[in-house]
Amino acid sequence: MPAPRPLRDIAVVAFAQTDHRRTSDELSEVEMLMPVLHEVLAQTGLKTGEVGFTCSGSTDYLAGRAFSFTMALDGVGAWPPISESHVEMDGAWALYEAWTKLLTGDADTALVYAYGKSSPGSVRDVLTRQLDPYYLAPLWPDSVALAALQAQALIDAGHTDEPALAAVASRSRASAAGNPHAQLRGPVPRGGYAVRPLRTGDCPPVGDGAAAVILAAGERARELCERPAWIRGIDHRIEAHGLGVRDLTDSPSTRLAAERAGVFERPVDTAELHAPFSSQEVVLRKALRLDDGVTVNPSGGALAANPVMAAGLVRIGEAADRIRRGESDRALAHATSGPCLQQNLVAVLEGDPR
Amino acid sequence: MPEVLKAPLVVEFPFTRSLGPVQSAFLTGLRERVVLGVRTGDGRILVPPVEYDPVTSEEVGELVEVAATGTVTTWAWNHEPRRGQPLDRAFAWVLVRLDGADTALLHALDAPGGPDSVRTGMRVRVRWARERSGAITDIACFEPHEAHEPGGADEPAAHDGRFENPVTGIVAPARLDYTYSPGRAQSAYLHALTERRVVGERCPSCRKVYVPPRGACPTCGVATSERVDVGPRGTVTTYCIVNIKAKNLDIEVPYVYAHIALDGADLALHGRIGGIPYDRVRMGLRVEPVWPDGGGHPDHYRPTGEPDADYETYKELL
Ligand SMILES: [Zn+2]
Numbered sequence A: 001m002p003a004p005r006p007l008r009d010i011a012v013v014a015f016a017q018t019d020h021r022r023t024s025d026e027l028s029e030v031e032m033l034m035p036v037l038h039e040v041l042a043q044t045g046l047k048t049g050e051v052g053f054t055c056s057g058s059t060d061y062l063a064g065r066a067f068s069f070t071m072a073l074d075g076v077g078a079w080p081p082i083s084e085s086h087v088e089m090d091g092a093w094a095l096y097e098a099w100t101k102l103l104t105g106d107a108d109t110a111l112v113y114a115y116g117k118s119s120p121g122s123v124r125d126v127l128t129r130q131l132d133p134y135y136l137a138p139l140w141p142d143s144v145a146l147a148a149l150q151a152q153a154l155i156d157a158g159h160t161d162e163p164a165l166a167a168v169a170s171r172s173r174a175s176a177a178g179n180p181h182a183q184l185r186g187p188v189p190r191g192g193y194a195v196r197p198l199r200t201g202d203c204p205p206v207g208d209g210a211a212a213v214i215l216a217a218g219e220r221a222r223e224l225c226e227r228p229a230w231i232r233g234i235d236h237r238i239e240a241h242g243l244g245v246r247d248l249t250d251s252p253s254t255r256l257a258a259e260r261a262g263v264f265e266r267p268v269d270t271a272e273l274h275a276p277f278s279s280q281e282v283v284l285r286k287a288l289r290l291d292d293g294v295t296v297n298p299s300g301g302a303l304a305a306n307p308v309m310a311a312g313l314v315r316i317g318e319a320a321d322r323i324r325r326g327e328s329d330r331a332l333a334h335a336t337s338g339p340c341l342q343q344n345l346v347a348v349l350e351g352d353p354r
Numbered sequence B: 001m002p003e004v005l006k007a008p009l010v011v012e013f014p015f016t017r018s019l020g021p022v023q024s025a026f027l028t029g030l031r032e033r034v035v036l037g038v039r040t041g042d043g044r045i046l047v048p049p050v051e052y053d054p055v056t057s058e059e060v061g062e063l064v065e066v067a068a069t070g071t072v073t074t075w076a077w078n079h080e081p082r083r084g085q086p087l088d089r090a091f092a093w094v095l096v097r098l099d100g101a102d103t104a105l106l107h108a109l110d111a112p113g114g115p116d117s118v119r120t121g122m123r124v125r126v127r128w129a130r131e132r133s134g135a136i137t138d139i140a141c142f143e144p145h146e147a148h149e150p151g152g153a154d155e156p157a158a159h160d161g162r163f164e165n166p167v168t169g170i171v172a173p174a175r176l177d178y179t180y181s182p183g184r185a186q187s188a189y190l191h192a193l194t195e196r197r198v199v200g201e202r203c204p205s206c207r208k209v210y211v212p213p214r215g216a217c218p219t220c221g222v223a224t225s226e227r228v229d230v231g232p233r234g235t236v237t238t239y240c241i242v243n244i245k246a247k248n249l250d251i252e253v254p255y256v257y258a259h260i261a262l263d264g265a266d267l268a269l270h271g272r273i274g275g276i277p278y279d280r281v282r283m284g285l286r287v288e289p290v291w292p293d294g295g296g297h298p299d300h301y302r303p304t305g306e307p308d309a310d311y312e313t314y315k316e317l318l
Helices: A029-044 A069-076 A091-103 A123-130 A143-156 A162-178 A218-224 A252-261 A278-287 A311-324 B021-031 B183-194 B311-317
Strands: A010-017 A053-057 A084-087 A109-117 A193-195 A208-217 A229-238 A270-272 A330-337 A343-350 B007-018 B035-039 B062-066 B069-078 B091-098 B105-109 B123-128 B139-144 B169-180 B198-202 B226-230 B234-242 B255-262 B269-273 B286-290 B300-303
Touching: A010 A029, A010 A091, A010 A218, A010 A311, A029 A069, A029 A109, A029 A208, A029 B183, A053 A069, A053 A091, A069 A084, A069 A109, A084 A091, A091 A109, A091 A208, A091 A229, A091 A311, A091 A330, A091 A343, A109 A311, A123 A143, A123 B169, A143 A193, A143 A278, A143 B069, A143 B091, A162 A278, A193 B069, A208 A218, A208 A311, A229 A252, A229 A311, A252 A278, A252 A343, A270 A311, A311 A330, A311 A343, B021 B035, B021 B062, B069 B105, B091 B139, B183 B198, B234 B311, B255 B311
Parallel strands: A053 A084, A053 A109, A270 A330, B105 B139, B269 B300
Antiparallel strands: A010 A208, A010 A229, A109 A208, A229 A343, A330 A343, B007 B169, B035 B062, B069 B091, B069 B123, B091 B105, B123 B139, B198 B226, B234 B255, B234 B286, B255 B269, B286 B300
16 A cells, blocks of 8 residues: 655755763753754744744653753743643654644644753663553663663574674764764774673663754745755554564564555665664664665664664654755655664655756 | 752652553462463463453453463573662573463573573573562562473463452552753852852843743743842742641741742742741732851741832732
């Protein structure tokens, strides 16, 4: 079944991100976020009050404070009142909400932003709180441990081995050499085991960062951007929360989301995959049927910078930037959330034909 | 610039959760050393059990008893256990498909032989916790079980899920530790308080002075940077009389809680009013801070004795 064409043409017209760093304790969240908001607005010439809809992604658990996202609203000029929403998820899902808002015709432009400071706490422990509270959370299985279970399942199934995982990690960080925002660049040691079979080199850096995107519909997008990155399709799917119910070597939710977003209708030239662990790239490549002709994570991906809650939005922004710069004509962007690729969002972005 | 402040922040919460019939039976079963699964419409047996089929979303509730022995379907060696995890020495995380079940349960495997003694496909059995209360931690962990006993437990038996004194809820304690840093603007504000000063920040665009400063003007969406001393005197813009004694707070009721516009600020902050009978507090009352020994936030504000401020001077700050 071909994916239905969206009701309106909607594009990413601007993208900005912070330099992602291990700590940013001299900055509050809003202080970290504001330069990115200003940059993305400056790219389009829009003023805060002119944006039709604003949507953000973040999580209170990283900050350790309830309703922490309301403080960040100071940075968007929320007075007089604006049309605004928030998702307690990665900003890629905030972008999905903004996209649907633009589809309805209620707005022609949207500002989407996301941020996460992992440095104040222990992100491995924090992420255990998103697990099933009855059967999983009381055991405190951390994010690295769960990814390691998935990696071992892949090795047992013959889909990868430790040297192949190391190659994924080293290719990612080599690509990140050209990304001034990345946290880890160039040769990074494989390191000792974090949780075997994953070594520290297979795991994402822990860091702080933010990102923002502006969406615009139809002619508005052409006014704001020379070569808009049109969102041809976007979809997100979720799998059973019970890890032991799932086949951890595959990602049917990613495949289904890709199908519904229209990925398989024509080849893509670029894929920005949100794979915080090297082993997860193996799963995603298979689910998305990416061959060697596709440039995967030219930004370095989440292995080079993983600002929790913003890393997925960064994937969409990086893919869009490739199109806006004319380096790609049809790109795939993917975002994930939850343990072992539980939830997956896939978007297809295209530039105008040249 | 003064150094950015940091302080430990502990977030602790005991989540109290109720259980449905399936989870209640499963967790009560663990207390009684019985492992229950649930049968789906297509005959698969899910352990741990859920109330719906993850594929069809159909409600399920037919309970069966499975064995306390099983097979590792995948594993990961955890050489550095973290707080709260099942064992305090190196162990393997495992997904275990118990004999009779079609899905796997996550838990810890105590493997004294180290990572080389663990493999996918190895046989394990439940090690029960000595004290059991009806929680997933009633399984202390799994342990290797290479015994050559005859099978027999492979055919799961129907179970009515009834136990005496079933557990109907769990308390899931959680604790997360942070090092909180309030950032540049609020650090400066807190530093100034130690010197019995109050500082705000002026918006470069609308010129409003915010106190306490949060680093941004919520109206203009731009960074505030120009530091401005405000107060310490101010005007009560509005107030309420509190008649409920707060827990752990050594303040006699009734007392007055007020919004106070410090001189030079464009935003009122709040504080307690003391040194005047509660029923004499009024809008426009001029007040000043009473500082605690050693600095910090004012303990309360008291009347200065000046004439009341004219309504026109503070009506925009209400
Ligand atoms: Zn302003």
